[in-house]
Amino acid sequence: MALMETHYYSFSLGSNITLNVFVPTPGSSEEITQINHTQKYDYEAGLPVLYLLHGAYGDAFSWVRYSNIDRYAQERGMVVVMASAENSFYQDLKSGKKYKTFFTEELPVFIQSVFPVTKDREKxxxxxxxxxxxxAWYLGLSRPDLYAKAASMSGALDIAGLYESATIQENENNPFSWEDSFGDPKKLSGSKYDLFALYDQDVKGGCVPKLYQAVGTEDFLYQSNLHVKEVLEAKHADLIYKEDKGGHDWNFWDKYIQDILDWLLQ
Incomplete structure (x- = not known):
């Protein structure tokens, strides 16, 4: 596996940025044959690609530091792209940095131009x-033409419900600027930021990414995730839901990213 730390100027963000990109390569433990090469390392045809997002306080190095994503991606012959988004909820911020634009318009073009990845939505x-x-769900549902599948672990998926909860509003250590990300957060329900509304919009448009949702039963977002599951099941969504013992931590995420990678490649 080759880990490439890439620096370039982003027009969407108005600054120099750092990307971490894993590209699978034949390893010393593999028998290098033409058959093996064609199956796992068909750079000319383009490898499947996963854009892997971090959580609050994280950055492009979060997955590199705290998980074994490089080994998991190597085993499956997949390119993984990681970039920083601050605590933006992956939105075009009112203060200027356009993270949604960066992730859905600028970054894919750059990656497809520089790295051996597919241009096929299905991969x-x-x-x-x-x-x-x-x-992941927001970008996937906002641009269903780009992504075939979108996966969430311990996701803050019911964004309107979370804002309305006393836990969020009374938390002095809340890292998010809701107004910068969403404008008036009291109007989140049914808005362009609401995942339920985006899902309904995609259904009407006839193009919906397949969804995966995993959460730990000891996670503080467990009940919120159950609510999201119930709403989407009532809508007959193509949803894989999994829960397991665990909290809001890297033990859970490192375990379930392996299951997600297998689901992506099915």
């Missing part, structure tokens, strides 16, 4: 945890 995926779980 292009997005996933994340916590804030990045919301981000």
């Amino acid at each position: 292009t995926y997005i996933a994340g945890f916590s804030m990045g779980g919301y981000g």
Whole structure:
């Protein structure tokens, strides 16, 4: 596996940025044959690609530091792209930085131009945890033409319900600027930021990414995730839901990213 730390100027963000990109390569433990090469490392045809998002306080190095994503992606022959989004909820911020534009318009073009990845929607995926779980579904449902599948772990998926909860509003350590990300957060329900509204919009448009949702039973977002599951099941969504013992932590995310990678490649 080759880990490439890439620096370039982003017009969407108005600054120099850092990307971490894993590209699978034949390893020393593999028998390098033409058959093996064609199956796992067909760079000319383009490898499947996963845009992997971080949570609050995280950055492009979160998955590199705290998980074994490089080994998991290597085993499955998948390119993984990681970029920073601050605590933006992956939105075009009112203060200027356009993270949604960056992730859905600028970044894919750059990656497809520089790295051996597919341009095929059916092999292009997005996933994340916590804030990045919301981000993966938000970007996936906002641009269903780009991603075939979107996966969330411990996701802050019911964004309107979370804002309305006393836990969020009374938390002095809340890292988010709701107004910067969403404008008037009291109007989130039914808005362009609401995942339920985006899902309904995609159904009407006839193009909906497949969804994956995992959460730990000890996670503070567990009940919120159950509500999201129930709403989407009532809408007959193509949803894989999994829960397990665990909290809002890397033990859970490192475990379930492996299951997600297998689901993506089915």
